[in-house]
Amino acid sequence: MSTRFPGRRLSFVRLSLLSAVVAAVAIGGLSGFNRWEDARVAESTGAFFAGYVDVTATPSYAFEDPAVKTGGSVVLSFIVAAKTDPCEPSWGTYYGLDEAEAALDLDRRVARMAQNGGEVIVSFGGLLNDELATSCTDPEDLADAYADVIDRYELSTVDLDIEGENLRDTAAGKRRAEAMATLQAERADSDTPLNVWLTLPVAPTGMTAEGTAAVAQFLEAGVDLAGVNVMTMDYGASRPEGTDMLTASQNAADATHRQLQVLYQRAGIEIGPQAAWRKIGLTPMIGQNDVKGEVFTLDDAKAFNTFATERGAGRMSLWSLNRDGTCSENYADTTVVSDACSGIDQQGLLFAPLLGEGFDGRAATLSDEPVVEETPEALVEDDPKTSPYPIWSDVGTYREDDRVVWQGNVYVAKYWTQGDLPNDPVLQAEETPWTLLGPVLPNERPVPAVTAPAGLYPVWDAKAVYERGDRILVDGKVFEAKWWSQSDSPEAAVQGSDASPWQKLDDAAVLKIVEQESEEG
Structure with missing residues (x-):
């Protein structure tokens, strides 16, 4: 997923003026979010829903407004490397952390969501810019950059959206995994241990080779992955002709489940089928996808939710909450993707509640709920x-x-x-x-086998000598000699052994022979 249609941003001059007004607030940010913790609702456990929000898109999406139906959790995207400093985190390269507070009032909005019992996750990466590990090559500086974001917004869960060139850079992948392992270890005994989700592209056949390699890097580094979230969208040529978006997405999820079990097994970590589903997140792109002709409908959303809950997936997301609405009449071509509407007539409905139905838990507590594995059949x-x-x-x-x-x-x-x-x-x-x-x-x-009539060819005789091209009968099956042989049973050819001197003729060939014999007779 990506911020492909960035919309209008604040100019540097306007940003500077606004920064001067709110400087007192911006210094150090609003890091004291804990003062609102007492007002939080009791945390639930179980699978959770969290829609992505494009933080820098215009018009701004009011994720913090209680009247906005977000499902209680949001994934703010994307933190990437700043253009001027490879180790400085920024929102989409447009705003540094202090600038985002000044221009977007972001710290206060995050605090308000926490005050109302909501949960904020931050996503690093995306398609269009350098994820921090891609540009920041110093391990300590990289870990500090991640920590700056985690500490500022007091995060208990982060999302690493790795795609495009960021995913192909294996050296960056190693740095990323090691940095996350370090941060997890530092916070393991704290009140807010760090949950790490890895978000990756997927095809109907499963994660790509680069994707599975990224998961393997995290497991090898010792990261306790909360889960792997696959972007069930933009399939392009990987979607078989005639396969609709719902079926392609279901196939992608099932294939990811199989792959994840293999990856954990290869890492020497025991994980059962149900626990593996608990570590899977699913993120469709609602409405018109980036690929022309790929449309994820409201009916698809309902059916995908049913599929995910039946499988026991741990997370459901969507790209994006900014887009969860019907385009206005002024939006001329809905086949061109907008970052502010879905491109389809939603008939007054929203994708978020349809996809999020039953996903009532919280990301921070997902791992706390025991997973009961079914007895293997x-x-x-x-x-x-x-x-x-x-x-x-x-x-x-x-x-x-x-x-x-x-x-x-x-x-x-x-x-x-x-x-x-x-x-x-x-x-x-x-x-x-x-x-x-x-x-x-x-x-x-x-399946009924075609049999040749008795007498069509001699019955196989262990004492007889056969030359190439000779044909015999065994229980109504026709065999042809591939070379000289004696006492070699045709039975091996029944199993398809190439070492056998006999080749079993297929049903079509036998039928043709029988028909020819009948016509000549």
């Missing part, structure tokens, strides 16, 4: 007598489009393979030669 024992396709064999070889059954599911081969478990956990879909089609259905039965 016993592995399905595949029965060749009822299986619609052959049971996968570790000695078999399979070619493109071959189907097998394994532990109650049907898989199809993407290319030639031997010895590759169909359900072997992998990070990226391209790492496995198998595609999961779905479970074996209760009423499925073996």
